[in-house]
Amino acid sequence: MRSRLGGLLALVVAAATVLAGGVGAGASAAGGAALPTGVISGQTPITADVADTVRGTGVAAQQQALAQYWSAARMQQALPANQLPSVKQAAANANVQQRLANSATTPDGPPVKIAPVAATSALATPKAVPQSSYPNYPIGHPVARTYGKVFFTNAALNYVCSATVVNTEGRSTVWTAGHCVSEGGAWNTNWVFVPNYVNGSAPYGYWYSYKLWATTAWVNNNNDLANDFGAATLYRHNGSLINDVLGGQGIEFNHSVSYTAYAFGYPQESPFNGAYLVGCNGTTFDNGGYTIGLYCDMTGGSSGGAWLREFNGNLGYINGHNDFKFPSSPSYMYSPYYGKNAGSLYNSVRYISP
Numbered sequence: 607m608r609s610r611l612g613g614l615l616a617l618v619v620a621a622a623t624v625l626a627g628g629v630g631a632g633a634s635a636a637g638g639a640a641l642p643t644g645v646i647s648g649q650t651p652i653t654a655d656v657a658d659t660v661r662g663t664g665v666a667a668q669q670q671a672l673a674q675y676w677s678a679a680r681m682q683q684a685l686p687a688n689q690l691p692s693v694k695q696a697a698a699n700a701n702v703q704q705r706l707a708n709s710a711t712t713p714d715g716p717p718v719k720i721a722p723v724a725a726t727s728a729l730a731t732p733k734a735v736p737q738s739s740y741p742n743y744p745i746g747h748p749v750a751r752t753y754g755k756v757f758f759t760n761a762a763l764n765y766v767c768s769a770t771v772v773n774t775e776g777r778s779t780v781w782t783a784g785h786c787v788s789e790g791g792a793w794n795t796n797w798v799f800v801p802n803y804v805n806g807s808a809p810y811g812y813w814y815s816y817k818l819w820a821t822t823a824w825v826n827n828n829n830d831l832a833n834d835f836g837a838a839t840l841y842r843h844n845g846s847l848i849n850d851v852l853g854g855q856g857i858e859f860n861h862s863v864s865y866t867a868y869a870f871g872y873p874q875e876s877p878f879n880g881a882y883l884v885g886c887n888g889t890t891f892d893n894g895g896y897t898i899g900l901y902c903d904m905t906g907g908s909s910g911g912a913w914l915r916e917f918n919g920n921l922g923y924i925n926g927h928n929d930f931k932f933p934s935s936p937s938y939m940y941s942p943y944y945g946k947n948a949g950s951l952y953n954s955v956r957y958i959s960p
Contacts, residue, residue: 644821644822644823644947644950644951645819645820645821645822645950645951645954646819646820646821646822646825647817647818647819647820647954648793648817648818649816649817650793650795650797650814650815650816650817650818650838651792651793651795652668652671652672652795652796653759653762653795653796655675656671656672656675656795656796657671659671659674659675665841668814669812669814669841672796672798672812672814673812675796676757676796676798676812678806680757680764681755681757681766681800681806682806683764684757684764684765684766685763685764685765685766710892710894711863711892711893711894711895711896711897711898711943712863713860713861713862713945714860714945714946715859715860715945715946715949716860717858717859717860717861719856719858719861719923720772720773720774720856720857720858720923720952720956721773721856721923722773722853722854722855722856722921722922722923723773723849723853723854723856724748724853724921725751725849725850725851725852725853726850727846727850727851740882740883740884740885741883741884741885743883745802745804745809746802746809747920748853748920748921749870749883749920749921750802750883751771751801751802751809751810751852751853752770752771752801752852752853752854752855752921753768753769753770753771753801753802753870753871753872753883753911753912754768754769754770754771754780754799754800754801754802754803754872755767755768755769755799755800755803755872755880755907756768756769756780756782756786756797756798756799756800756838756910757796757797757798757800758786758787758794758795758796758797758798759794759795759796760789760792760794760795764796765794766872766874766880766907767782767783767786767907767909767910768782768870768871768872768907768908768909768910768911768928769781769782769786769799769838769910769911770782770855770870770910770911770912770924770927771801771848771849771852771853771854771855772837772854772855772856772857772912772924772952773849773853773854773855773856773857774849774854774952774955774956774957774958775956775957775959776839776847776955776956776957776958776959777847777848777849777850777854777959778816778839778840778841778842778847778848778849778958778959778960779837779838779839779840779848779854779955779956779958780799780813780837780838780840780848781836781837781857781910781912781924781927781952782836782837782838782909782910782927783834783835783836783909783910783927783928783929784820784821784824784825784828784833784834784835784836785824785828785834785836785909786836786909786910787818787819787820787836787837787838788818788820788824788825788836789828793818794818797814797815797818797838798812798813798814798815799812799813799814799815799838799840800812800813801813801848801852802852803872803883804881804882804883805881805882806881810843810851810852811843811844812843813840813841813843813848814840814841815838815839815840815841816838816839816840816841816958816960817838817839817958817960818836818837818838819836819837819838819839819951819954819955820835820836820837820951821833821835821947821950821951823947824836831895831897831929831930831940831942832895832896832897832942832943832947833942833947834929834930834942835942835947835948835951836910836951837951837952837955839955839958839959839960840960841960842960847959853921855912855914855921855922855923855924856921856922856923856924857923857924857925857944857952858915858923858924858925858944859944859945859946859948859949859952860944860945860946860949861915861925861944863890863891863892863898863943864889864890864891864892865889865890865915865925866887866888866889866915866917867887867888867889867890867900867913867914867915867925867926868885868886868887868913868914868917868922869885869886869887869900869902869904869908869911869912869913869914869926869927869928869939870883870884870885870886870911870912870914871883871884871904871907871908871909871910871911871928872884872907872908872911873904873905873906873907873908874905874906874907875905875906875907876905877905878904878905878907880907884904884908886900886901886902886903886904886939888900888901888902890913890926890941893940896942896943896945897940897941897942897943898926898940898941898942898943899938899939899940899941900913900926900938900939900940900941901937901938901939902928902937902938902939903936903937903939904928904939905936908928908939909927909928909929910927910928910929911927911928912924912926912927913925913926913927913928913941924944925944926941926942926943926944927941927942928941929941929942
C-alpha cells in the first residue's frame with residue numbers, strides 16, 4: 607500500500623477517491639482570461655467560527671480574525687493530514703504501485719526554466735528569533751526564508767503542510783502539494799503561510815492566501831499522485847509582495863528525471879517535531895507513472911516542501927516536492943514529475959498579484 611504526505615504526510619494513498627463538489631471549474635486568471643486546461647482556482651474561504659470574529663469589512667478585517675485564530679497553541683496542535691477523513695477512508699489498492707512501475711517517466715514537452723530571484727525590499731530584515739536547526743540555516747538565509755509552514759482547516763480540524771516561495775511576475779506565489787490546498791471536495795480553509803518558521807516564531811509574519819490553485823486532475827481524483835500540484839497566491843503583507851520581501855526560488859519543467867536534489871520541509875511526525883526546517887539531498891530516480899523518488903526519511907508535515915535542482919547553497923530551481931511514501935519503504939520520498947501539467951499550473955499563477 608502506498609501512502610501520501612497530505613498536509614503532514616499522509617500514510618495512505620491507494621484507492622481512487624473522487625473529490626465531489628466544493629471546487630468548481632471555470633475560474634479565470636487575471637484580466638478575465640480563461641485558465642489553461644487542467645487548472646482551477648478558488649477564493650480562499652474562512653470557516654464560520656473565524657467569520658464570526660471578523661470586526662469590520664475588507665481584507666484587513668478578515669486577516670485580523672485569522673491572526674487571532676492561528677494562535678501558537680493551534681499551530682502546535684495542528685494534526686497530521688494522514689488524519690484527514692478522505693485519507694483515513696482511502697482503501698489499499700495493490701494496483702497503484704504496479705501501475706506506476708509499469709509506466710516510464712519522460713519529459714512531455716520542451717524544457718522550461720524560470721530563474722530564482724533575490725529579495726529587493728528593505729523589509730527583508732527579520733525580527734530577532736532563535737536560529738533554526740537541521741541544517742542550521744540562520745534566520746534570513748535565502749533557503750530558510752523562502753520555505754515555511756502552511757496551516758489550514760479541513761472539516762473543522764487543523765492541519766499543517768510545507769510550502770516554498772517561487773519566483774513569478776506577480777511576485778505573490780507559494781508552491782506546494784495539491785492536497786495541501788484541496789481535500790475532501792472543497793478548498794482547504796483558513797489558509798496561512800508562515801515563512802522561516804522557527805519553533806513557534808514567525809520572523810517574517812503571517813501571509814494569508816488570496817486564492818488557492820490546483821490541477822483539475824488532482825481535484826477530480828486524489829489518487830492521481832502524478833498531478834498532486836498546488837499553489838497559493840498571497841495577499842500583500844504590510845503593503846509588500848512576498849517576492850520583494852523574501853525573494854523566491856526558480857522552477858523548471860520537462861528536464862531529466864535524474865538529478866541532484868536538495869529537499870526541505872517541516873516534518874512533524876516522529877522522530878521530528880515540526881519546529882525546525884529539515885533537509886535531505888541525493889540523486890532522484892524514476893518511480894514510474896510520471897513520479898520520481900529520492901532517498902529521504904522526512905515524515906508528515908514536510909509535504910509540499912520543494913526539491914531544489916542546480917542548488918548553489920542559497921537558491922535553486924524547484925523540480926519536485928515532498929509528496930507521498932510507501933509505508934513499506936519509509937526512507938524514500940516521492941514527488942510528481944514536473945512536466946506540462948506542473949507548467950500549466952505555474953503559468954496560471956505567475957501573473958497573479960492581489
